[in-house]
Amino acid sequence: xxxxLKAFVGVFVLLCHFSVFSQNCDFSGKIYDESTDEGLAVAxxxxxxxxxxxxxxxxxxxxxxxxxxxxxxxSYVGYKSQVLTVNLNKAxxxxxxxxxxxxxxxxxxxxxxxxxxxxxxxxxxxxAKTINEELASQDIPMILNTxxxxxxxxxxxxDGDARIxxxxxxxxxxxxxxxxxxxxxxxxxxxxxxxxxxxxxxxQTTQVQRGLGISKLAVPSVGGTIxxxxxxxxxxxxxKIKQEVSNNGFLRTTFGHTSGRLKGGxxxxxxxxxxxxxxWVDGNFTKxxxxxxxxxxxxxxxxxxxxGFGAPQSHxxxxxxxxxxxxxxxxxxxxxxxxxxxxxxxxxxxxNFQTADLxxxxxxxxxxxINQKTERLNSNVNYYHKPxxxxxxxxxxxxxxxxNSTAYLxxxxxxxxxxxxxxxxxxxLENGGPDxxxxxxxxxxxxxxxTPFVSQDPTIISGISATEHAATENYLQSGINNHxxxxxxxxxxxxxxxxxxxxGGLDVRSYKGGHYREVYDLLGADYLFDTSNPNSAxxxxxxxxxxxxxxxxxxxxxxxxxxxxxxxxxxxxxxSGSFAMTRYKRIDYMLPRSVTAGGVDIAPVYFWETNAxxxxxxxxxxxxxxxxxxxxxxxxxxxxxxxxxxxxxxKAGFNRKINEKHNFFVNLGYLDRAPRFQNVFDxxxxxxxxxxxxxxxxxxxxxxxxxRPFSLNLNSYYTTWQNRPVNRGVKISDPQDPEEFISANVxxxxxxxxxAELEAAYAVNKKLTLEGIVSLGDWxxxxxxxxxxxxxxxxxxxxxxxxxxxxxxxxxVHVGDAAQTQLGGLIRYEFKRGAYVKLRYTFFDRHYANFxxxxxxxxxxxxxxxxxxxxxxxxxxxxxxxxxxxxxxxxLRGSLFNILDKRAISDASVNDNRAxxxxxxxxxxxxxxxxxxxxxxxxxxxxxxxxxxISATLNF
Numbered sequence: 007x008x009x010x011l012k013a014f015v016g017v018f019v020l021l022c023h024f025s026v027f028s029q030n031c032d033f034s035g036k037i038y039d040e041s042t043d044e045g046l047a048v049a050x051x052x053x054x055x056x057x058x059x060x061x062x063x064x065x066x067x068x069x070x071x072x073x074x075x076x077x078x079x080x081s082y083v084g085y086k087s088q089v090l091t092v093n094l095n096k097a098x099x100x101x102x103x104x105x106x107x108x109x110x111x112x113x114x115x116x117x118x119x120x121x122x123x124x125x126x127x128x129x130x131x132x133x134a135k136t137i138n139e140e141l142a143s144q145d146i147p148m149i150l151n152t153x154x155x156x157x158x159x160x161x162x163x164x165d166g167d168a169r170i171x172x173x174x175x176x177x178x179x180x181x182x183x184x185x186x187x188x189x190x191x192x193x194x195x196x197x198x199x200x201x202x203x204x205x206x207x208x209x210q211t212t213q214v215q216r217g218l219g220i221s222k223l224a225v226p227s228v229g230g231t232i233x234x235x236x237x238x239x240x241x242x243x244x245x246k247i248k249q250e251v252s253n254n255g256f257l258r259t260t261f262g263h264t265s266g267r268l269k270g271g272x273x274x275x276x277x278x279x280x281x282x283x284x285x286w287v288d289g290n291f292t293k294x295x296x297x298x299x300x301x302x303x304x305x306x307x308x309x310x311x312x313x314g315f316g317a318p319q320s321h322x323x324x325x326x327x328x329x330x331x332x333x334x335x336x337x338x339x340x341x342x343x344x345x346x347x348x349x350x351x352x353x354x355x356x357x358n359f360q361t362a363d364l365x366x367x368x369x370x371x372x373x374x375x376i377n378q379k380t381e382r383l384n385s386n387v388n389y390y391h392k393p394x395x396x397x398x399x400x401x402x403x404x405x406x407x408x409x410n411s412t413a414y415l416x417x418x419x420x421x422x423x424x425x426x427x428x429x430x431x432x433x434x435l436e437n438g439g440p441d442x443x444x445x446x447x448x449x450x451x452x453x454x455x456x457t458p459f460v461s462q463d464p465t466i467i468s469g470i471s472a473t474e475h476a477a478t479e480n481y482l483q484s485g486i487n488n489h490x491x492x493x494x495x496x497x498x499x500x501x502x503x504x505x506x507x508x509x510g511g512l513d514v515r516s517y518k519g520g521h522y523r524e525v526y527d528l529l530g531a532d533y534l535f536d537t538s539n540p541n542s543a544x545x546x547x548x549x550x551x552x553x554x555x556x557x558x559x560x561x562x563x564x565x566x567x568x569x570x571x572x573x574x575x576x577x578x579x580x581x582s583g584s585f586a587m588t589r590y591k592r593i594d595y596m597l598p599r600s601v602t603a604g605g606v607d608i609a610p611v612y613f614w615e616t617n618a619x620x621x622x623x624x625x626x627x628x629x630x631x632x633x634x635x636x637x638x639x640x641x642x643x644x645x646x647x648x649x650x651x652x653x654x655x656x657k658a659g660f661n662r663k664i665n666e667k668h669n670f671f672v673n674l675g676y677l678d679r680a681p682r683f684q685n686v687f688d689x690x691x692x693x694x695x696x697x698x699x700x701x702x703x704x705x706x707x708x709x710x711x712x713x714r715p716f717s718l719n720l721n722s723y724y725t726t727w728q729n730r731p732v733n734r735g736v737k738i739s740d741p742q743d744p745e746e747f748i749s750a751n752v753x754x755x756x757x758x759x760x761x762a763e764l765e766a767a768y769a770v771n772k773k774l775t776l777e778g779i780v781s782l783g784d785w786x787x788x789x790x791x792x793x794x795x796x797x798x799x800x801x802x803x804x805x806x807x808x809x810x811x812x813x814x815x816x817x818x819v820h821v822g823d824a825a826q827t828q829l830g831g832l833i834r835y836e837f838k839r840g841a842y843v844k845l846r847y848t849f850f851d852r853h854y855a856n857f858x859x860x861x862x863x864x865x866x867x868x869x870x871x872x873x874x875x876x877x878x879x880x881x882x883x884x885x886x887x888x889x890x891x892x893x894x895x896x897x898l899r900g901s902l903f904n905i906l907d908k909r910a911i912s913d914a915s916v917n918d919n920r921a922x923x924x925x926x927x928x929x930x931x932x933x934x935x936x937x938x939x940x941x942x943x944x945x946x947x948x949x950x951x952x953x954x955x956i957s958a959t960l961n962f
Contacts, residue, residue, distance in 0.1 A: 029072070029073055030070045030071060030072055030073065031070070031071060031072070031073040031074075031094035031095070031096060031097060031098065031099065032068065032069075032070050032097065032098040032099070033068070033069050033070070033071060033092065033094055033098075033099050033100075033101070034066070034067060034068035034069070034098070034099075034100050034101075035066070035067060035100050035101040035102045035103060036061075036064070036065045036066050036067070036102045036103070036839065037049040037051070037061050037065045037067065037080055037082065037102075037103050037104075037105060038065050038102065038103070038104055038105070038839060039085075039104070039105065039107065040104035040105060040106045040107075040135070041106070041107065041133070041134045041135055043135075043839055043840045043887060044065075044895060044961070045061075045064040045065025045066070046061065046065045046082045046085070046105065047061070047062070047064070047065060048060050048061055048062070049061040049065055049067070049080065049081065049082040049105075050079075050080070050081045050082065051067050051069070051078055051079070051080055052078070052079040052081070053069075053071070053076050053077065053078050053079070054076070064889075071094060073094050073095055073096075074093075074094060075091065075092070075093045075094070076091070076092055076094065077089060077090075077091050077092075078090050078091075078092055080103045080105060081105075082105055085105040085106060085107055086105060086106050086107075087105070088103060088105060090103070102772065102839065107240050118183075118186070118219070118220045118221045118222060118231075118233070119213060119233060119235070120213060120215055120219075120220055122710075122712075123661070123663060123669050123710060123712065124573065124578045124661055125220060125578070125661065125671075126578070126579065126580070126659030126660055126661040126671035126672060126673045126708070127215050127216070127217060127218075127219055127220055127659065127671070127673055127706070127708075128154075128215070128216045128217060128706060128708055128719070128721040128723070128763060129213055129214060129215040129216065129219075130153035130154070130213070130214045130216075130765060131211055131212070131213050132149060132150065132152070132153070132211065132212040132213075132214070133210075133211050134209060134210055134211060134237075136149070136152075137149065137206055137209055137212070138897075138899070139842070139844065139883050139885060139899065139901075140152070140844075140846070140881075140883055140901065141206050142250070142252070142883075142899075142901040142903070142955035142957070143206075143250055143252065143256070143258055143281070143955060144168075145158075145160065145165075145166060145167075145168035145199045146168075146199060146202065146205065146206065146212065146234070147168045147169070147170035147177075147199060148160070148168055149212075150170060150212070150214055150232070151830075151848055152779070152830060152832075152846065152848070153214050153765070153779065154216070154763035154764065154765055154779045154780065154781040154828065155172050155173045155216050155230070155761070155763050155781045155783070155828070156170060156171070156172055156214065156781075156828070157170070157171045157824040157825045157828065157850065157853075158170040158171070159912040159913050159947075159949065160912070160949070160950065161324075161912075161913055161947060162287065162290075162323060162324030162325060162327075162358075162913075162947055163285065163286055163287035163290050163324055163356070163947070163950060164200075164285070164287070164290050164292075164321050164322060164323040164324060164388070165200065165203075165281075165283070165285065165290065165292035165294075165319075165321045166198070166199050166200025166201070166202075166203060166292075166294075166319065166321060166388075167199070167200065167321075167323060167388075168199050170232075171229065171823065171824035172214070172216055172229035172230035173216060173217070173229045173230065173723065173725070173759055173761065173783060173785070174229065174759050174783060174785035174821050174824050174826065175228050175229025175230075175759070176229075176823065176824075177190075177195075177196060177197045178190070178194065178195035178196055178226065178682075179195065179226050179227075179228040179229050180197075180226070180227065180228070180229045180230050180231070180232060181219065181221060181223075181225035181226050181227040181230075181231040181232070182197045182231075182232045182234070183221070183225070183231060183232065183233050183234065184202075184205075184234045184236070184394075185234070185235060185236055185396070185412075186233075186412060186495065187394075187396060187412060187414050187493075187495065188223065188225055188515075189202075189416075190225075190226060192489075192491060192515070192517040192519070192561045192563075192683070193517075193519055193559055193561065193682065193683040193684060194682055194683070194684050194733070195226055195682055198390070198392075200294075200317075200319055200321060200388060200390065201317060201319075201390060201392040201418075202317065203279075203281070203294050203296055203317040203319055204260075204277070204278075204279040204294075204296025204297075204298065204315070204317050205234065205236070205296075205315075207248075207260050207262055207277045207279050207296065207298070208236045208237050208262065208275070208277050208298055208315075209234065209235070209236060209237070210235045210236060210237045210238070211235050212232065212233065212234050212235070213232075213233040213235070214230060214231070214232055214233075215227070215230055215231040215232075215233065216229070216230040216721075216723070216763070217229075217230060217673070217675075217704055217706050217723055217725070218655075218657055218673070218675040218677060218702075218704050219231035220580065220582070220657070220659075222497070222509070222511070222567040222568075222569050222582050222584060223495075223513050223565065223567060223584060224513070224565050224567070224584040224585070224586040224653060224654065224655050224677075224679075226679065227677075228677065228679075228702050228725070228727065236300075236313075237264070237275065238302075239264060239265070239266070239267065239273035239274070239275060239300070239302050240264050240266055242266045243263075243264065243265055243266035244262075244263070244264050244266070244961065244962075245262070245263045245264075245961070245962050246260070246261070246262040246263070246959060246960070246961050247259075247260070247261055247959070247960045248260040248261075248262075248957055248958070248959040248960075249957060249958050249959075250955060250956070250957040251955070251956055251957070252283070252953065252954060252955040252956075253286060253953050253954060254283055254284045254285055254286050255282075255283050255284040256281070256282070256283030256284075256292075256955075257281065257282055257283065258279060258280065258281040258282075259279065259280050259281075260277070260278070260279040261277065261278050261279070262275070262276070262277040262278075263275070263276050263277070270303075271303055271304035271305055272301075272302070272303055272304075273301075273302045273303075273304075274299070274300060274301045274302070275298070275299070275300045276298065276299050276300075277296070277297075277298040277299075278295070278296060278297050278298070279295070279296040280294070280295050280296075281293070281294050281295075282294075285321075285322060286356050286950050286951075286953070287322075287324050287356045287357075287358050288356055288357060288358040288361045288382075288384075289322045289324075289358045289360065289361030289382060289383070289384030290321065290322040290323065290324060290358065290384070291321060291322045291384075292319070292320075292321040292322070293319065293320055293321070294317055294318065294319030294320070294321070295317065295318055295319070296315070296316070296317045297315060297316055297317075298313075298314070298315040299313065299314055299315070300312070300313040301313070307401060307402040307403065308399065308400070308401050308402075309398075309399070309400040309401075310397075310398070310399055311396075311397070311398040311399075311400075312395075312396075312397050312398075313395070313396050313398075314393060314394065314395040314396070315393065315394060316391055316392065316393030316394065317391070317392070318390075318391035319388075319389070319390065319391075320387060320388065320389035320390075321387070321388055321389075322358075322361070322384040322386065322387055323384070323386040323387065323388055323422070324358045324359075324360070324386070324947070325360070325386050325424075326358075326359045326360060326428075326920055326921070326922060326945075327913075327914075327915065327918055327920065327921045327922075327945030327946055327947055328353075328357065328359065328921055328922045328945065328946065329343065329921050329922065329942075329944070329945065329946070330343045330911070330941060330944060330946055331343060331352065332352060332353055332357065332438070332922060333352070333353065333354065333355045333357065333946070333948050334352065334354075334355060334909060334948070335352040337909060337911075338941075341875065341941045342941060342942075343940075343941035343942050343944070353437070353438040355909070355948035355951070357438055358384065358439075359429075359434065359438060359439070359440070359922045360384055360385045360386050360425070360440060361382060361383065361384045361385075361439055361440075362382075362383060362435060362437075362439030362440050362441070362442050362443075363380055363381070363382060363383070363439075363442075363443070364380070364381055364382075364383040364442040364443055364446060364529075365378055365379070365380040365381075365443065365446075366378070366379050366380075366381065366446065366530075367379070367450075367452075369450060369451070369452060373452070375452070383442055385423060385424060385425045385440070385482055386422065386423060386424055387422065387423045388420070388421075388422040388423075389420045389421065389422070390418065390419070390420030390421070391418070391419055391420055392416060392417070392418040392419075392420075393416070393417055394414065394415070394416045394417075395414065395415045395416075396412055396413065396414040396415075397412070397413045397414075398410070398411065398412045399411045399412075405501075406500060406501040406502075407498070407499070407500050407501075408498070408499045409496070409497075409498050409499075410496070410497055410498075410499075411494065411495065411496040411497075412494070412495045412496075413492075413493070413494050414492065414493055414494075414495075415491070415492045416489070416490075416491040416492070417489070417490055417491075418487070418488055418489040418490075418491075419488050420486070420487070420488070421484045421485050421486035421487055421524075422484065422485055423482050423483065423484045423485075423526050423527070424482070424483060424484075424485065425440075425480055425481075425482060425483075426477075426480055426481050426482070426483055427480050428920075429441070431922055434922070442529065444479075445479045445480045445529050445530070446529050446530040447530070448465065448478070448479050448530075449465055449475055449476075449477055449478065449479055449481075449528065449529055449530040449531035450475060450530035450531075451463050451465055451466070451475050463475070464478060465477075465478050465531065467535065470533075470535065470546055471532070471533075474532035474533060475530070475531045475532050476531055476532070476533060476534060476535055477528045477529065477531035477533070477534040478531075479529075480529060481525065481526075481527060481528045481529050481531065481534055482526040482527035482528075482529065483523050483524065483525060483526055483553065483554070484523065484524050484525075484526040485521070485522075485523050486520070486521065486522050486523065486524060487519065487520075487521055488519070488520040488521075489517060489518060489519045489520070490517075490518045491515065491516070491517045491518075492515070492516055493513070493514055493515035493516065493563075494512070494513075494514050495511065495512075495513055496511045496512050497509055497510065497511030497567075498510060498511060505572055505573055505574050506570065506571070506572055507570070507571045507573075508568075508569070508570055508571075509568065509569045509570075509571070510566070510567060510568035510569065511566075511567055511568075512564075512565065512566055512567075513563070513564075513565040513566075513567065513584075513586070514563065514564050514565070515561075515562070515563040516561075516562050516563075517559075517560070517561040517562070517563075518558060518559070518560055519558065519559040519560075519561075520558050521555065521556070521557050521558070521559065522552045522554075522555060522556035522557070522595075523552065523553050523554040523555055523556075524550055524551060524552050524553065525547050525548060525549050525550060525551050525553060526549065527549070528548075528549060532548070533546050533547060533548050534546075534547050534553075535547070536553045536554070538553055538554050538555070538596060539552070539553070539556070539595075539596045540596070540597075540598045541595065541596065541598065541599050541643075554596075555596055555689070556594070556595040556596050557592060557593060557594045557595060557596070557689075558592070558593045558595075559590075559591075559592055559683050559687075560590065560591040560592070560593075561588065561589075561590055561683055562588070562589050563586055563587070563588050564586065564587050565584055565585060565586030565587070566584065566585055566586075567582065567583065567584035567585075568582065568583055568584075569581065569582035569583075570582075575663070576662060576663050577660060577661070577662055577663075578660065578661045579658070579659060579660030579661065580657070580658065580659060580660075581657075581658045582655075582656075582657045582658070583654065583655065583656050583657075584654060584655045585652065585653075585654045586652065586653055586654070586680070587650060587651075587652045588650070588651050588652070588653070588680045589648045589649065589650045589651075590646075590648070590649045590651075590683055590686045590687065591645065591646055591647070591648050591649070592645065592646045592687045592691055593643055593644070593645040593646075594643065594644050594645070594689075594690075594691050595643050597609065597643075597644040597690070597691060598644075599638075599641035599642060599643055599644065600641060600642060600643075600644050601632070601634065601638075601640050601641050601642070603632075607644070609644065644691055645691070646687060646691050646693075649686055649687075649693065651680040651681065651686075651697070651699065652680065653677075653678045653679050653680040653699055654678050655675065655676065655677045655678070656675060656676045657673065657674070657675035657676075658673065658674060658675070659671060659672060659673030659674065659706075660672060660673075667711055667712060667713055668709075668710070668711055669709070669710045669712075670707070670708060670709045670710070671706075671707070671708045671709075671710075672705075672706070672707055672708075673705070673706050674703075674704065674705040674706070675702075675703070675704050676701075676702070676703050676704075677700075677701070677702040677703075677704075678699050678700075678701055679699055679700040679701075679702065680699055681697060681698075681699065681700070681731060681751070682731065684733060685697070685731050685733075685735055685751055688735075688737070688747070688749040690746070690747070692748075692749070692798060693798060694735050694749050694750060694751050695748070695749070695750045695751070695795065695796045695798075696750050696751045696752075696753050696793070696796075697751060698729050698751065698753045699729065700727065700728065700729045700730065700731060701727070701728040701729055702725065702726070702727050702728075703725070703726050704723065704724065704725040704726075705723070705724050706721060706722065706723040706724075707721060707722050707723075708720065708721035708722075709721070714769075715768060715769045715770070716766075716767070716768045716769070717766065717767050717768075718764070718765070718766040718767075719764070719765045719766070720762070720763070720764050720765075721762070721763050722760075722761065722762040722763075723759070723760060723761060723762075723763075724758075724759075724760045725758070725759045725760070726756065726757070726758050726759075727756060727757045727758075727759070728756045729751075729753045729754070729755065729756070730755045730756060730757050731751060731752070731755075732751070732752045732755065732858075732859075732860065735749045735750055735751045735752065736749070736750055736752060736793065736812050736860055737749040737750070738795055738803070738810055738812075740803070741803065741804070741805040741810070748795050748796075748797070748803055748810075750793055750794075750795050750796075750812075751793075752791070752793050752812075752814075752860065753793075754789055754791030754793070755787070755789055755791065755814075755816070755859060756787070756788055756789040757785070757786065757787050757788065757789075757821060758785070758786055758788050759783065759784075759785040759821070760783070760784050760785075761781065761782050761783035761784055761785070761826075762780075762781075762782050763779075763780065763781045763782075764778075764779065764780040764781075765777075765778075765779050766778050766779075772836075773835055773836045773837070774833075774834070774835050774836075775832075775833075775834040775835075775836075776831070776832065776833055776834075777830075777831065777832035777834075778830065778831045778832070779828065779829070779830040779831075780828070780829055780830075781827070781828040781829075782826075782827055783826040783827070783852075784826065785820065785821040785824075785826055786818055786819060786820055786821060787816035787817065787818075787819045787820075787821060787859055788816075788817055788818065789816060789817060790814070790815040790816070790817050790867075791813070791814065792811050792812070792813040793811060793812045793813075794809055794810075794811050795809070795810040795811065795812075812860060813863050814859055814860050814861070814862045814863050814867075815862055815863060815867035815868050816859040816862045816868070817868055818868060819859070819862060819868060819869065819870055819871070820852075820854045820870055820871070821854070822854040822855055822856040822857050822871045822915075823854075823855075823856035823913075823915075824853065825850035825851060825852060825853040825876075826851075826852040826853070826854075827849075827850065827851040827852045827876075828848070828849070828850055828851075829848070829849040829851075830846070830847060830848040830849065831846070831847050832844060832845070832846045832847075833845045839887075840885070840886065840887030840897070841885070841886045841887065842883075842884065842885050843882070843883070843884045844882070844883045844884070845880070845881070845882055845883075846880070846881045846882075846883070847878060847879070847880050847881075848878065848879050848881075849876065849877070849878040849879075850876060850877060850878070851876035852873065852876075853873065853874040853876070853914075854870065854871040854872070854873055854874070855871045855872045855873075855874055855914035855915055855916045855944055856871070856913075856914065856915040856916070857871045857915065857916050857917065857939065858917070861917060866939065869939055870939070871916050871939050872914070872916050872939055872940045872941050872943075872944055874911050874914050874946075875910065875911065877908055877910030877911075877912075877949075878908065879903070879904050879908060879949075880904070880905050880906050880908075881901065881902065881903050881904065881905065882901070882902040882905050883899070883900070883901045883902075884899070884900050885897060885898060885899040885900070886898045886899075892962075893962050894960065894961070894962045895960070895961045895962070896958065896959070896960055896961075897957075897958070897959040897960075897961065898956075898957075898958055899956070899957045899958075899959070900954070900955070900956045900957075901954070901955045901956075902952065902953070902954050903950070903952065903953045903954075903955075904949070904950065904951060904952050904953065905952060906952075907951045907952045908949070908951075909948065909951070910948065910949055911946045911947070911948055911949075912947055912948065912949040913946060913947040914944045914945070914946045914947075915944065915945055916938065916939045916940065916943045916944050917938060917939065917943050918943065918944060918945030920945065921944070921945025921946075
């Protein structure tokens with residue numbers, strides 16, 4: 007009996023044990039496209055080495071397995087597989103899995119993209135999903151405010167007029183790369199975002215690398231690098247139609263189509279977009295069109311890509327800032343910046359001092375007005391078209407050796423308009439606009455009334471025309487900046503071993519910039535008389551004729567670069583170097599043409615007599631004894647010799663993975679950068695004195711922590727910048743010839759930027775995500791110097807027995823034009839896949855107004871600029887995806903920016919003598935020596951109030 011009981015108990019325990027361990031657990035979820043949230047029909051789920059199930063047409067899957075731990079592989083054709091270890095210890099478990107498309111995208115190879123927990127630099131990624139949810143037709147820099155160390159604004163509110171700083175360095179000192187191709191202006195380093203309208207329609211990701219970054223090229227990455235990567239050819243066909251609506255009559259329609267992989271290795275993508283709107287600032291209209299095309303061909307180990315895009319556009323601008331009180335008297339009062347003149351009113355934050363109504367008309371034979379038409383005229387309009395084309399070749403020669411080359415071409419045409427003469431505040435209308443109508447009436451002759459003392463209309467110059475009217479009051483001119491830029495980037499990579507990879511290549515560029523000013527709108531007149539060009543046969547200028555200046559700038563660049571990378575399971579690192587030789591040349595078509603005599607260039611001296619229609623010589627003979635006129639065929643335009651300047655970079659860094667969660671990195675670099683063109687030659691074809699390279703040293707430390715629900719990146723940096731240039735240097739009048747100027751670079755101007763940055767994200771659960779950023783900077787000037795002036799031959803410039811000089815003392819003064827403190831947070835809640843709401847808050851503080859460090863002398867030595875009041879912005883975004891039928895999806899999105907309608911100053915510059923609204927002749931208050939460095943002297947722009955953008959996107 008006892009034996010039976012033992013046997014019974016044993017069998018019972020065994021049955022219970024079997025029952026427990028044979029219990030099944032249900033595992034289900036959805037496999038979806040990570041960038042679009044669209045379910046992936048009939049995706050595969052593999053487990054137990056050789057078993058699998060298939061998802062349904064919506065991407066849903068379900069399987070019942072004995073409870074335990076499994077390794078699941080989720081895969082779909084054209085997407086990167088994902089392997090996850092899942093512990094099935096409950097009766098049911100649900101998990102949605104996002105897969106990323108494996109695109110035929112050679113741009114990812116060409117661009118230097120940082121990889122999480124491997125690349126030893128601080129960086130942030132803005133993926134396509136975030137761009138779709140938050141950009142809402144803003145300029146691209148505005149969405150980058152969500153990353154640490156960035157300060158971006160819309161400046162005067164013009165569409166495409168955004169600016170960006172990273173770690174206190176403006177975009178002249180930020181390398182902007184589009185699919186690995188540099189786009190910073192070759193002359194001044196600036197980036198004009200209006201030329202890149204529409205790129206959001208084709209963006210795959212935007213990566214911001216802070217600091218010197220990992221680009222192997224000798225690019226101006228002092229503050230950071232912005233890598234903009236466009237979409238490749240998806241594995242599957244896709245079409246998108248999008249309609250956006252926003253405030254102030256803004257409408258935008260976008261179309262995109264990708265073919266997917268076609269037979270024979272072909273694929274193509276096309277996209278287009280059109281926008282128009284009135285702008286939130288008076289007169290800041292916008293109108294633009296974007297086009298894009300890409301064709302790819304995969305042929306064995308080769309991928310060939312031809313792409314091109316452009317965005318012809320025009321938009322109104324606000325370039326003249328106002329004193330604080332002319333926008334908001336209450337804000338001015340709180341800041342102690344009261345209006346100092348009772349004849350200037352408060353006009354609101356959207357006011358534009360260059361915009362007013364103008365009624366145009368013609369006069370019939372009896373002097374009566376006909377063809378009357380009223381328009382809203384903004385004297386500042388930007389219009390430009392900068393198509394860019396590239397041809398890429400990616401060749402995987404073997405599993406170890408690859409070659410990637412990109413040839414590119416950029417052709418820019420356009421410019422910006424402005425008044426010949428600025429309106430002073432006394433010439434403004436009561437509504438704060440310029441009196442265009444009076445100018446127009448005078449220059450048509452309509453307002454002229456003969457008197458006994460004045461019988462001749464002053465706009466009639468009888469020596470030129472008895473019937474046509476001259477622009478004696480004002481007119482609009484356009485500054486044209488055309489360019490023709492081509493280059494070649496080629497790099498070879500060799501995987502020496504499993505741990506070591508070598509790479510190197512070349513970077514060659516050739517740039518020609520054509521600059522001139524032309525007559526744009528004569529405001530009722532028929533012509534103007536301009537004597538600025540001694541080489542012209544006539545001083546009568548009509549619409550389209552060139553005036554004031556005309557020159558070409560040439561910049562040619564040849565560079566080599568190399569890098570060695572090391573990577574194993576725990577360590578990764580790199581050492582890179584580059585060298586670039588730059589040469590500069592300038593041709594001026596408005597300096598008197600010259601002739602070579604005895605090996606010496608001689609500029610004949612001729613000038614314009616008052617009311618003459620052709621130039622006249624001051625002397626009958628030039629210094630070589632020959633008489634010349636402006637049209638003498640022996641003469642040639644004055645051009646400089648080529649000026650050469652080399653530069654180099656050295657960078658190194660390593661990353662250490664402590665374990666699966668922790669890693670830390672260190673990087674350091676040295677950048678010896680050749681000067682920009684505008685700091686080499688002045689407007690008289692003369693070399694600047696004291697031309698030296700900029701010297702940048704940087705070191706950075708970083709730490710990363712990453713688990714499945716939580717990630718954190720913390721880094722600190724220290725950057726010094728020697729010979730930080732002043733744009734176009736400083737200049738003085740020549741004591742020997744006061745009409746001539748002598749320019750010099752300020753080479754002793756040094757700055758030190760240091761700070762710490764934090765970026766964190768926490769997935770509370772599948773639906774709720776939290777994000778946060780912190781950036782604390784300490785950016786100061788740390789130098790005192792005296793600049794001495796010399797002639798081209800090295801002779802000191804002497805006046806009253808003393809060498810001319812400019813002194814300044816900027817030691818300890820905070821760098822202006824960007825917020826040195828930045829805080830931000832995000833809450834995102836997803837009700838179900840494709841339905842979300844998100845709230846984002848960004849706070850900026852310790853923003854010192856922009857100023858000229860050269861003004862820091864005398865009593866102002868070491869004086870901090872005015873600190874702009876801090877402000878925070880709260881934005882709201884929401885979206886909902888509706889499944890229509892088959893493969894059709896409708897995505898509805900809405901964004902509400904600045905939902906609290908915060909009234910804040912985003913841009914400010916002190917001692918701004920162009921700002922309208924205070925006691926100086928043109929607006930801003932000034933002390934006796936011209937400098938105040940406070941709110942009274944500040945010209946400002948306020949940020950936009952609450953703005954709504956809604957969109958509907960149909961995907962199929």
